[in-house]
Amino acid sequence: xxxxxxxxxxxxxxxxxxxxxxxxxxxxxxxxxxxxxxxxxxxxxxxxxxxxxxxxxxxxxxxxxxxxxxxxxxxxxxxxxxxxxxxxxxxxxxxxxxxxxxxxxxxxxxxxxxxxxxxxxxxxxxxxxxxxxxxxxxxxxxxxxxxxxxxxxxxxxxxxxxxxxxxxxxx
Amino acid sequence: xxxxxxxxxxxxxxxxxxxxxxxxxxxxxxxxxxxxxxxxxxxxxxxxxxxxxxxxxxxxxxxxxxxxxxxxxxxxxxxxxxxxxxxxxxxxxxxxxxxxxxxxxxxxxxxxxxxxxxxxxxxxxxxxxxxxxxxxxxxxxxxxxxxxxxxxxxxxxxx
Numbered sequence: 001x002x003x004x005x006x007x008x009x010x011x012x013x014x015x016x017x018x019x020x021x022x023x024x025x026x027x028x029x030x031x032x033x034x035x036x037x038x039x040x041x042x043x044x045x046x047x048x049x050x051x052x053x054x055x056x057x058x059x060x061x062x063x064x065x066x067x068x069x070x071x072x073x074x075x076x077x078x079x080x081x082x083x084x085x086x087x088x089x090x091x092x093x094x095x096x097x098x099x100x101x102x103x104x105x106x107x108x109x110x111x112x113x114x115x116x117x118x119x120x121x122x123x124x125x126x127x128x129x130x131x132x133x134x135x136x137x138x139x140x141x142x143x144x145x146x147x148x149x150x151x152x153x154x155x156x157x158x159x160x161x162x163x164x165x166x167x168x169x170x171x
Numbered sequence: 172x173x174x175x176x177x178x179x180x181x182x183x184x185x186x187x188x189x190x191x192x193x194x195x196x197x198x199x200x201x202x203x204x205x206x207x208x209x210x211x212x213x214x215x216x217x218x219x220x221x222x223x224x225x226x227x228x229x230x231x232x233x234x235x236x237x238x239x240x241x242x243x244x245x246x247x248x249x250x251x252x253x254x255x256x257x258x259x260x261x262x263x264x265x266x267x268x269x270x271x272x273x274x275x276x277x278x279x280x281x282x283x284x285x286x287x288x289x290x291x292x293x294x295x296x297x298x299x300x301x302x303x304x305x306x307x308x309x310x311x312x313x314x315x316x317x318x319x320x321x322x323x324x325x326x327x328x329x330x
Contacts, residue, residue, distance in 0.1 A: 008309035009212055011244050011284040013189030013317045036211040037186055038223045039297025043179050045186070046221065046301065048213045069185050113185050123294060125303055126214025130221065132296055138174055138182045146187035146321055158215025169314025 010155040010163060016078050016147040019047055020066035020092070020106035021058040022099065027092040027106045030055050031081040033149055033156060034128070035067065043135055044120070048128040050159070054089065056129055063119045064103040065133065068111035071144030077110050078147060082154075102137045112144040127159060187321040190249075192256045193222055194269075194277040195233035195240040202264055202277055203230035206257040208320050209299070210242060218306040220288060223299040229259050234302050238290040239274040243282040247316040247327045252279065273308055284311045 019032040034048035047067065049056045059065050070077050080086055080095065096109035100116035107114035117133035149155065154162050188208040196202050209223035222240065224231055234240060245253055256263050268280035274287045288304025295301075319326040 002309075004311070005218055005286075005306060005309040007311045008244075008284040008286055009218075011189075011311055011317065012210070012212060013187070013244075013319055014211065015185075015187040015321075034211045034213060035186065036188070036209045036221065036223060037183050038209060038301055039299045040180070041298045043176075043183060044297045044299075045183070046211070046223075046296075048211065048221075113182055115182065121294060121296075123292060123303070125221075125292070126217050126219045128214045128219075130213060130294070130301070130303070132294065132301070135174060135179060135182075138179065140178075140182060146185055148187045148319065150317065150319075158212065161215060170316050 006157055006163060009157055010166065014149045016070045016149065016152070018068040018070060018077055018081055018108055018111065019049065019055060020068060020108070021055050021062065022105050023058045023062055026090045027097070028055060028058065028089060029081055029086070029092055029095065029106065029108070031078060038132060044132055046130050046132050048125070048130050050128055051124065059119060059131055060122070064105055065117060065119070065131070066100060066105035066107055067115040067117060068108045069113035070147045071112035072147055073144050074110035074112060075147060077108060078152070100137055107139055112141045112146065114139040184322045187319060190245045190253050190318040190320050192243045192245060192252065192279060193240050194243060194279070195230060196237050196275055197233055198236045203233045204256045204263050204277065205230045206253045213303060219291070219303055220286060220306055221301055221303050223296060223301050225299050234290060237275070239276055240288050240290070240302065240304060241272055241274060241276040241278060242286040242288065243279045244284040245318040246281060246283045246313065247318050249281060249318055250325050253318060253325070282312055283315055283317055285309065
């Protein structure tokens with residue numbers, strides 16, 4: 001990636017989420033930050049998922065996914081899902097979760113907010129797919145400050161590109 | 172089980188975001204800008220980003236006409252600029268320092284970074300349209316902390 005583009009993309013602030021899937025009894029979670037609300041009426045949001053990622057195919061097949069908002073007290077979730085330990089199928093076996101009431105997607109216990117969502121549209125966009133989703137159920141946990149990309153020492157730029165967070169000029 | 176609408180709005184307010192001003196122009200050359208936090212990266216190869224634009228926004232026709240937009244990432248001291256571009260009507264660029272970028276859209280002085288995009292795809296998304304843009308040029312302009320928005324208010328790192 002061009003250096004200027006990399007620095008500019010690293011300057012975008014995002015929330016930190018765990019996107020979860022469930023298929024044939026196998027549950028999976030992935031760290032996700034490329035998420036945005038799309039519409040207020042009806043409420044819709046998008047999540048961009050790497051075309052090469054395991055979750056992409058599961059979402060395409062099942063048409064549903066969970067989005068778990070990570071707060072400061074749930075930081076362990078990001079630490080786990082970013083780590084090599086989570087890079088495997090069925091990676092929720094060490095994480096406390098429940099299946100959501102309507103769509104049976106994983107809601108993580110440590111998440112401050114959990115959403116179950118149905119995909120209403122999708123487009124392949126470069127190396128990711130944009131899933132446009134409609135929330136059908138939510139679980140609101142204990143109030144917390146949402147974790148943001150600025151809290152992390154690394155910045156995900158897509159693919160296998162991760163760079164160190166540059167905090168110069170933040171004084 | 173249907174979700175109560177107000178509860179859903181409150182929940183969606185927990186999406187923590189940066190704050191951007193998206194600038195563009197009409198075919199007449201008239202400059203436009205709007206504050207947006209519904210913005211995210213989409214792809215690395217090719218570099219793509221998306222922005223969601225309210226169909227009722229005054230600036231909405233720009234995206235169909237010029238097919239370009241520039242994302243200005245606001246710094247923590249630019250809350251007033253965010254508020255200025257969040258309202259409809261008037262000349263939003265009055266009193267605002269900017270330069271015109273390669274794509275013809277304004278680049279705001281003091282923004283942390285900017286990304287010049289060419290619209291490649293428009294996707295209907297309820298009361299907004301999702302515009303996918305190929306990033307043609309991007310630069311960081313100044314160093315500093317970004318302006319944040321969540322739970323209906325402006326925040327700074329550490330809040």
